[in-house]
Amino acid sequence: MLPWPRRGRRATTTIRRRITMKIGYIGLGALGSQLARTFLRDHDLVVWDAHAPASEALRKDGARVAPSAAALAADADVVLLCLPRSSDVRQVLFGQGGLAEGLSAGKLVIDQTSGIASDTRAMADELARHGVAMLDAAVSASPHIVAQGGAVLMVGGSDEVFERALPVLRTVTSTIYRCGLRVGDGQAMKTVNNAMNAGVRLGTLEIVALGRRAGLSLAAMSDLLNQGAARNQTTVKMLPALVEGKASTNFSLALQLKDVDQAVALGFDTGAPMPVTAAVRSLLQVGVNTLGKTAQLEDMVGLIESMAGTRLAGSDDTAEGTRIRFDGIGTPDVAKTIDDAVSALCLAITEECVAVGVAYGLELPVLAEVLDKSSGWSAQSQRLLPAWTAGGRQPRDPAWGDALLRAARLALIAGAPTFVANAVRAVVESPAR
Numbered sequence: 001m002l003p004w005p006r007r008g009r010r011a012t013t014t015i016r017r018r019i020t021m022k023i024g025y026i027g028l029g030a031l032g033s034q035l036a037r038t039f040l041r042d043h044d045l046v047v048w049d050a051h052a053p054a055s056e057a058l059r060k061d062g063a064r065v066a067p068s069a070a071a072l073a074a075d076a077d078v079v080l081l082c083l084p085r086s087s088d089v090r091q092v093l094f095g096q097g098g099l100a101e102g103l104s105a106g107k108l109v110i111d112q113t114s115g116i117a118s119d120t121r122a123m124a125d126e127l128a129r130h131g132v133a134m135l136d137a138a139v140s141a142s143p144h145i146v147a148q149g150g151a152v153l154m155v156g157g158s159d160e161v162f163e164r165a166l167p168v169l170r171t172v173t174s175t176i177y178r179c180g181l182r183v184g185d186g187q188a189m190k191t192v193n194n195a196m197n198a199g200v201r202l203g204t205l206e207i208v209a210l211g212r213r214a215g216l217s218l219a220a221m222s223d224l225l226n227q228g229a230a231r232n233q234t235t236v237k238m239l240p241a242l243v244e245g246k247a248s249t250n251f252s253l254a255l256q257l258k259d260v261d262q263a264v265a266l267g268f269d270t271g272a273p274m275p276v277t278a279a280v281r282s283l284l285q286v287g288v289n290t291l292g293k294t295a296q297l298e299d300m301v302g303l304i305e306s307m308a309g310t311r312l313a314g315s316d317d318t319a320e321g322t323r324i325r326f327d328g329i330g331t332p333d334v335a336k337t338i339d340d341a342v343s344a345l346c347l348a349i350t351e352e353c354v355a356v357g358v359a360y361g362l363e364l365p366v367l368a369e370v371l372d373k374s375s376g377w378s379a380q381s382q383r384l385l386p387a388w389t390a391g392g393r394q395p396r397d398p399a400w401g402d403a404l405l406r407a408a409r410l411a412l413i414a415g416a417p418t419f420v421a422n423a424v425r426a427v428v429e430s431p432a433r
Contacts, residue, residue: 020042020043020044021043021044021077021078021167021168022043022044022046022075022076022077022078023039023043023044023045023046023076023077023078023079023080023168024045024046024047024048024066024072024073024075024076024078024079024080025039025045025046025047025048025058025063025079025080025081025082026047026048026049026069026072026079026080026081026082026083026092026099027049027081027082027083027088027092027112027113028047028049028051028054028055028057028058029054029082029084030143030250031082031139031141031142031143031146032049032082032083032112033054033057033058033143034143034144034146034147035080035082035112035139035146035151035172036058036063036080037058037061037147038146038149038171038172039171040061040062040063042171043171044064045058045062045063045064046063046064046065046066046072046075046076047059047063047064047065047066047072048065048066048067048068048069048071048072068097069092069097069098069099069102070097070098070099070100070101070102071102072099072102073099073100073101073102073103073107074102074103074104075102076107077107077108078107078108078109078110078165078168079099079103079107079108079109079110080109080110080111080112080137080168081109081110081111081112081113082112082113082139083113084113084255084258085113085115085258086113086115086116086119086120086123087119088113089111089113089115089119089120089123090119090123093109093123093127094123094126100127100130103127103130103132104131104132105130105131105132106131106132107132107133108132108133108134108135108161108164108165108168109127109132109133109134109135110134110135110136110137110165110168110169111123111134111135111136111137111187112136112137112138112139113136113138113187114138114139114187114190114191114194114255114258114259114262115136115138115184115187115262116184116187116262116265117136117156117182117183117184117185117187117188117191117266117360118184118269119184120134120136120183120184120187121182121183121184124157124183124184133160133161133164134157134161134183135155135156135157135161135162135165135183136155136156136157136183136184136185136186136187137153137154137155137165137169137176137186138153138154138155138186138187138189138190139151139152139153139154139190140152140153140154140190140193140373140374140375141173142249142250142251143250146172146173149173149174150173150175151172151173151175152173152175152177152370152373152374153169153172153173153175153176153177153186154177154179154186154187154189154190154193154370154374155169155176155177155178155179155185155186156178156179156180156181156182156183156184156185156186156187156188156189157181157182157183157185157186158181158183159181162178175373177189177366177369177370177373178366179362179366179370180361180362180363180366182361185361185362188266188357188360188361188362189357189362189366189367189370189371191259191262191263191266192263192353192354192356192357192362192367192371192376193370193371193374193375193376194256194259194260194262194263194375194376195259195260195263195274195277195280195349195353195356195376196349196350196353196371196376196377196378196381197233197374197375197376198256198259198260198277198280198284199276199277199280199345199349199352199353199420200232200233200234200345200346200349200376200378201233201234201238202280202283202284202300202304202420203276203280203342203345203349203420203421203424204225204232204234204235204238204239204342204345205234205238205300205301205304205312206304206308206416206417206418206419206420206421207338207341207342207345207407207418207421208221208225208239208312208338208342209304209305209307209308209310209312209416210308210338210407210410210411210414210416210418211334211335211338212308212310212311212312213308213309213310213414213415213416214334214338214410214414215334216334216335216338218239218242218243218312218313218314219243220335221239221335221338222235222239222240222242222243224335224338224339225239225338225339225342226239228339228343228379229339229343229346229379229380229383230339230340230342230343230346230379231378231379232342232346232377232378232379232380233375233376233377233378235342242301242312242313243313245313247298248298249296249297249298250296250298251296251297251298252294252295252296252297253284253287253288253291253293253295253296253297253299253300254288254293254294254295256284256297257281257284257285257287257288260277260280260281260284261281263277263281263353263356264277264278264281266356266360267356269360270356270359270360271359272352272355272356272359273352274352274353274356275352275423275426275427276348276349276352276420276423276424276427277349277352277353278423279419279420279422279423280420282419283300283419283420284300286303287299287300287303290303291303307417308416308417309415309416310416334410337403337406337407337410338407340399340400340402340403340406340407341403341404341406341407341421343379343380343400343403344400344401344403344404344424344428345420345421345424346378346379346380346381347380347384347400348424348427348428349378349424350378350380350381350384350385351384352427353376354367354371354381354384354385354388364385364388364389365389367385368385368386368388368389371385372385400428401425401428401429404421404424404425404428404429405425407421407425408421408422408425
């Protein structure tokens with residue numbers, strides 16, 4: 001038997017001989033279509049999607065198109081799904097004409113949906129009664145990263161099923177993390193990561209909008225935030241793109257809201273409080289309700305600009321903040337306040353989201369290893385997670401509370417809303433009281 005890695009370890013075993021398999025893929029959206037394309041070179045790929053043009057695009061690239069989900073299941077040895085929600089997976093599996101009608105004992109289903117762990121586990125139990133194995137393998141990567149082979153897979157399931165699935169998963173990427181023995185553990189890890197990513201993203205944008213109201217340029221803030229403890233996925237990728245007038249992401253706002261909804265629900269289920277994530281969820285809900293269900297995550301930039309009464313990008317002359325003067329507050333003080341506030345934000349979000357992951361049952365060393373390679377990372381998470389894993393306590397620096405208070409006072413003067421930062425301030429100040 002090949003030495004497959006234990007939980008939390010990256011799969012690095014080399015498969016010396018490729019075995020051509022019949023692979024079925026369902027869910028050919030922006031991400032799913034790229035995941036499906038990874039199987040074209042080495043396997044016999046059959047696809048199906050409720051949206052016929054999506055299947056046709058894969059047919060032109062060399063895939064076969066099944067007439068139904070049931071027919072695909074009968075044709076394929078392994079079936080993968082990447083759908084918007086766990087409820088969609090259940091419908092495709094057990095609805096009329098669904099996969100269950102074509103699945104037979106001995107086949108394998110791999111769910112790549114960013115779904116609900118408990119729902120996926122329940123579906124796996126139903127399939128197991130008929131001799132069909134199931135694994136979850138959530139994906140952390142944008143479509144173009146998948147196409148380059150740079151996806152991160154977060155996997156949950158038994159040793160036996162993982163061993164069967166690994167050659168299939170390695171077709172997608174070499175970066176595969178075993179997150180736990182339960183089906184759904186990979187999705188729970190993805191939920192934690194998504195909550196960290198969303199919280200840091202929206203919190204950073206709010207604070208940067210505050211800096212714009214105070215007269216700082218986006219370019220200056222981008223440079224400053226990327227130099228130290230405030231550095232995160234948003235400062236590294238999104239802010240420089242905005243400075244250049246480019247889009248930084250291509251993701252549905254409604255799906256981002258769904259992901260954060262699932263994180264808040266995980267907090268309900270485990271008894272772990274998530275006040276900062278709840279504030280992020282509310283802000284995303286405002287975005288969906290205001291901008292519509294077809295809006296993109298990138299559209300939140302315009303919403304935050306509108307709420308703050310400023311523009312993030314563009315010349316200083318177009319920013320409302322350039323006409324505001326702050327008695328007793330100089331530009332260096334404002335810049336330090338912005339930098340410190342983002343750092344404190346990342347610290348609190350790391351604490352909150354890792355706590356819900358541990359409450360669910362994910363192991364701290366696994367969380368540390370996976371989150372460091374996924375989109376929820378920040379300089380704070382990269383500092384705190386290894387220290388926690390080693391058993392060391394990391395008491396909060398009192399300066400973080402002072403930074404958040406200065407940011408809150410600045411927001412009052414500037415007239416900028418800071419929903420996420422104020423939720424963080426409440427979390428940081430509560431223990432002291």
